[in-house]
Amino acid sequence: MSDTLLRFDRLEPLRAQVAAWRRAGERIVLVPTMGALHAGHLALVAHARAIGQRAVVSIFVNPTQFGPTEDFSRYPRDTDTDLALLAQAGADAAWLPSVETMYPAGFSTRIEPGPAAEGLCGAFRPGHFSGVATVVTKLLIQVGPDVALFGEKDFQQLQVIRSVVRDLDVPVAIEGVPTLRETDGLALSSRNRYLAPPERATAPRLHAVLSHIAERLAEGAEAAPLLAGGISELEAAGFGPVQYLELRDADTLSPVTRVERPARVIAAAYLGSTRLIDNVAVVPAAQA
Numbered sequence: 001m002s003d004t005l006l007r008f009d010r011l012e013p014l015r016a017q018v019a020a021w022r023r024a025g026e027r028i029v030l031v032p033t034m035g036a037l038h039a040g041h042l043a044l045v046a047h048a049r050a051i052g053q054r055a056v057v058s059i060f061v062n063p064t065q066f067g068p069t070e071d072f073s074r075y076p077r078d079t080d081t082d083l084a085l086l087a088q089a090g091a092d093a094a095w096l097p098s099v100e101t102m103y104p105a106g107f108s109t110r111i112e113p114g115p116a117a118e119g120l121c122g123a124f125r126p127g128h129f130s131g132v133a134t135v136v137t138k139l140l141i142q143v144g145p146d147v148a149l150f151g152e153k154d155f156q157q158l159q160v161i162r163s164v165v166r167d168l169d170v171p172v173a174i175e176g177v178p179t180l181r182e183t184d185g186l187a188l189s190s191r192n193r194y195l196a197p198p199e200r201a202t203a204p205r206l207h208a209v210l211s212h213i214a215e216r217l218a219e220g221a222e223a224a225p226l227l228a229g230g231i232s233e234l235e236a237a238g239f240g241p242v243q244y245l246e247l248r249d250a251d252t253l254s255p256v257t258r259v260e261r262p263a264r265v266i267a268a269a270y271l272g273s274t275r276l277i278d279n280v281a282v283v284p285a286a287q288a
């Protein structure tokens with residue numbers, strides 16, 4: 001770890017620094033983010049420091065992963081606070097590319113991820129995972145880390161990145177980090193700051209409903225009635241629309257009707273104008 005956070009907004013100096021660390025035999029860990037950092041992001045930084053010598057954090061609000069009606073322009077941006085938090089957390093470098101650096105005039109390549117990107121958020125956010133896969137592939141090539149960390153909070157994103165890295169032989173290990181939650185269960189998210197106080201009071205119900213369903217599934221219950229009941233419960237609590245509440249295999253993300261191997265209950269729902277996502281692991285009782 002260095003005492004001061006290095007800040008890069010051009011690619012060449014960043015690459016030179018990473019190359020110097022690599023020559024010194026240091027293990028480099030990348031944490032890609034969109035900024036508006038919270039304790040969930042900082043948990044990834046802490047993990048990066050625990051498993052490597054150098055933690056590089058990218059901050060880039062990626063326009064290509066937002067749909068035309070989504071919150072790209074109002075997405076929270078506060079680089080000064082982010083940099084102070086990263087310095088405090090002991091990160092070594094911040095990579096702060098501009099939109100022009102990432103997508104210069106004439107940029108025309110896109111990564112089209114496979115089945116992991118189908119359904120769930122992929123069904124409601126057309127093009128989202130292509131945008132994510134494209135920008136993350138670029139970040140991995142730019143930084144060239146040994147390991148890149150992604151939160152389980154965005155579980156489908158984690159599995160999409162794993163599939164892209166595997167398919168394209170990108171020389172990096174992808175690691176998932178468990179979701180950091182508020183004490184009432186709400187998953188930390190940059191978008192939580194959009195929630196009005198009454199919505200913030202309702203928001204933890206999402207995790208409560210998912211956890212309850214996961215417990216019943218682990219005991220061997222059939223998924224369909226539990227999932228339908230969960231949607232009704234969320235709607236009664238004030239969520240709406242509930243875009244999906246599904247049970248998926250934890251590795252392949254294919255739909256599951258009863259839990260026989262590790263799975264995830266995974267959901268996306270609006271609360272007012274804020275879209276919340278969350279997921280909970282289901283481990284069959286016999287394997288727990």
Ligand code: AMP
Binds near residue numbers: 033040044149154189
């Ligand atoms: P974002 O800035 O929302 O793109 O998130 C950057 C990274 O932080 C992604 O890998 C997210 O999955 C991860 N992340 C976001 N929220 C949390 C959380 N509550 N716990 C753990 N990781 C998170």
